[in-house]
Amino acid sequence: MDTKQLEKFKEILESRKQEILNQLYQTNKDIEDLYNSEPNDNIDFSVITASSQIEETIDHNLKQELEYIENSLLRIKKGNYGICEGCEEEINIERLKIKPHARYCINCREKYEKSKGL
Ligand SMILES: [Zn+2]
Known part of the structure; x- marks a missing residue:
């Protein structure tokens, strides 16, 4: 970025x-x-x-x-x-534009939500 x-x-x-x-x-x-x-x-x-x-x-x-x-x-x-706290890859900029305070990339976000049983 x-x-x-x-x-x-x-x-x-x-x-x-x-x-x-x-x-x-x-x-x-x-x-x-x-x-x-x-x-x-x-x-x-x-x-x-x-x-x-x-x-x-x-x-x-x-x-x-x-x-x-x-x-x-x-x-x-x-x-x-803009670095994912899960995998330390860059978070997609389009995702940041929607949610600038995002902590995880989409992949990690999905894993995180699954682990929480959501
Ligand atoms: Zn990630």
Whole structure:
């Protein structure tokens, strides 16, 4: 991968990182608002519980993506970005364009998913 492409991926990863941070902040704020709202007859607490569970799941997924993005940014710095963590071959650039924080090439990804029984 050339420097220009690397810079492009770095830009994409950094803006996605910012987006996730904003979303996480917004989610936490929403939950806080929900709990801080005055309890009254119009509030169904089971709805509050269900929606905060959904938000927790979203939260968890975003945090995981954030972790992968941080990992990718670190790899850009170290100079081994785009190298599969499984077989150490270069990950196809078209795959990186769809998923810039990918850790595995398609082959390893499939093996990994099979081993997890997905
Ligand atoms: Zn691989």
